[in-house]
Amino acid sequence: DIQMTQSPSSLSASVGDRVTITCRASQSISSYLNWYQQKPGKAPKLLIYAASSLQSGVPSRFSGSGSGTDFTLTISSLQPEDFATYYCQQSYSTPHSFGQGTKLEIK
Amino acid sequence: QVQLVQSGAEVKKPGASVKVSCKASGYTFTSYYMHWVRQAPGQGLEWMGIINPSGGSTSYAQKFQGRVTMTRDTSTSTVYMELSSLRSEDTAVYYCARANWGSLGAFDIWGQGTMVTVSS
Numbered sequence: 575d576i577q578m579t580q581s582p583s584s585l586s587a588s589v590g591d592r593v594t595i596t597c598r599a600s601q602s603i604s605s606y607l608n609w610y611q612q613k614p615g616k617a618p619k620l621l622i623y624a625a626s627s628l629q630s631g632v633p634s635r636f637s638g639s640g641s642g643t644d645f646t647l648t649i650s651s652l653q654p655e656d657f658a659t660y661y662c663q664q665s666y667s668t669p670h671s672f673g674q675g676t677k678l679e680i681k
Numbered sequence: 682q683v684q685l686v687q688s689g690a691e692v693k694k695p696g697a698s699v700k701v702s703c704k705a706s707g708y709t710f711t712s713y714y715m716h717w718v719r720q721a722p723g724q725g726l727e728w729m730g731i732i733n734p735s736g737g738s739t740s741y742a743q744k745f746q747g748r749v750t751m752t753r754d755t756s757t758s759t760v761y762m763e764l765s766s767l768r769s770e771d772t773a774v775y776y777c778a779r780a781n782w783g784s785l786g787a788f789d790i791w792g793q794g795t796m797v798t799v800s801s
Contacts, residue, residue, distance in 0.1 A: 617792065618776075
C-alpha cells in the first residue's frame with residue numbers, strides 16, 4: 575500500500591500570507607495526486623487534481639506542483655475562507671490513501 | 682445538476698449492520714466509479730473501497746475485508762455500502778464520492794455524508 579505523509583500537521587498564518595503544504599508518497603505515483611479542502615461539518619471539496627490542474631471554480635490563488643513522490647499545495651494569498659483542513663490523496667492505486675491532513679488556522 | 686444524495690443518520694448497536702445509500706443524479710451513473718470514504722470524529726479521511734456501477738465489481742480496503750459490501754442498483758442510480766459487525770470504532774461520517782477518470786481518478790463530487798453512530 576502507498577503511504578501519504580503531509581507536513582505540517584497544522585499551520586498558523588495570516589490573511590494575505592503565502593502558504594505551502596507538502597505531501598510525500600511512499601513510492602512513485604506519477605501525477606496521480608489530488609488536493610482537497612474540508613471545512614467543519616462539510617464534505618471535502620476537490621481543489622487540485624493530477625498534481626497541478628485546478629478544478630473548475632477553484633480560485634487561482636490555489637496551485638499544485640510535483641510529480642513522482644513529492645508534491646506541494648500553495649495558496650498564494652490567504653483569504654479568510656481558506657482557513658480549513660487540507661488533504662492530499664493518491665489515485666494511482668488502491669487503496670486510494672489520504673494524507674493525515676493539515677489544519678490551517680488563523681494567526 | 683450533478684449530485685450525490687446520501688441516506689440519513691443511523692444509530693446502531695454493537696454487532697449490528699448498517700446500510701448507507703448514495704443516489705446519483707445529473708450524469709450517466711454507469712460511467713463513473715464510486716468510492717466510499719469515512720471520517721471518525723476529529724480524525725482524517727479513510728478510504729474504504731470502490732465499486733464500478735457498470736459491472737458491479739468491487740475492491741475493498743484490507744481493513745474492511747469481510748465486513749463491508751458495496752452494491753449498486755442501476756435502475757435507481759444508487760450505490761450502497763453495508764458494514765457489518767459494527768463496533769464503537771466504526772462511529773464516523775461515511776461519504777460516497779465519484780471518481781472522474783478525466784481527472785486521473787480524483788473525487789470530484791461528494792455526497793453530503795451520513796453519520797453512523799455505534800453505541801449500546
